[in-house]
Amino acid sequence: MGYGDVQMIDENGIRVDGRKAGDVRPISIELGVVPVADGSCRMTWGTNEVIVAVYGPMEAHPRKIQRQDRAVLDVRYNMAPFSTSDRIRPGFNRRSREISKVTSDALESVVLLELYPRSKIRVEIEIICAEAGTRCVGLTAASVALADAGIPMTDLVVSVASGKINGVVVCDLNKAEDNYGEADLPMGVLPNSGELAFLQMDGDLSQEEFQEAWDYNMEAAIVIGDYCAEALKNGGYNL
């Protein structure tokens, strides 16, 4: 049986987990979960769970990584060995290196790095439970944790992935849809300005489908951006 034969959306447009095409999985945000860090955030998004800790700005070591005109963002994305049903070998691998890099690039577009020349901001993203779209959850949680650490930013970055399953474009793919779907389009959006900070695409989408996925992502990002802002304003500490 080919992947395309797996039925993931019924004739009424209801997906395997009961959502409609444009629905996002439930999200919760908690701040200050790592008391020793300068800023931290735990975000659950569907079954995904991520903890992000931010340290700094601090002196950058070794000296060769220092930039004379701005701070450097040291982002490390890591999946815990127990985060998926197949055990993940601990440590850096090709995938986590790539995600660390794209996350760092996306965050660099909002953090006012030029205010802290020669220093370093460390962002540690730890995936506790993975269901699909962990790079999106990691990036969103990282921007909230940076804001919690009091690091000046021009905007938050909210990341959502839309994709195509059984020929239908849907928002925020879950694990089955991610594994057996036809395409995946994760996007990082600045919710206040509507600008784009990051985009990746896996699989094929026609021009119309791409536009539809784009619109879903943009809409969802604005809603999730409001959640993040609300979480930041409501204080930040777990009672």
Added chain:
Amino acid sequence: MKGGSVARLDNMSGKGNAAGPHDSQQAPLLVAPGEDLGDSEDYEVGHGVIVMDGRLRATKQGQMKKDGKSVSILPSRTKYFPRPGDLVIGLVEGCTNNIWFVDIGAPFNAILPMSLGPAKMEFGGTRSVIDIGEAILCRVQEVEETHSSVVTMKGMGLRKIRSGVVEDIDPHLLGRLIGRQGKALRQLKEDTECRVVAAENGRIWIDGDFEGMLEVRTRLRAMTAEAKAATPGGVA
């Protein structure tokens, strides 16, 4: 969306009270980074605010303050940023023949040149005066454009810390510790019979008998926990 209390200058009270910050009766306007604060025309930009495409934008999470024509944000969390004249407690991280490198809790380390050190010494004798890992009470002498700072130990009361303990608190909680005109800090010193020196970088030097020091540390931790609990947890 939820809450819907968007902080915009146009939403603020129209009483035209030009003196002082915005009405204290009004609930504080909380903002998150990136939030639009209104048109930038006729307003001066203060801490935590930038102008983008003619609009004011918050760059930090905190309370928006409007003081006359100037708009700023009182951040709810900040890293210590050195300013000349600040009394700080530094930890010596390294040294060369004539310079100590001091961690003052800022985004960059400070240097303490031998000429500004606590005593006269031979070239190469830095380590015999202050060794790596030791704490010093010093003052920020200057902060350069590239943000490297110089500290000095020449001045009244500046010394190497030889006894007691150094405790860390968040720099924004210092006001709470010191109180109005130093009342709370004075009370703390009287109650515990300890010497308590609160440095601007959030490090507190506590010196006295064991019970007294323990009491001060307990109170500091309780204060930090209280400040953290004062704001409700995240949102679901």
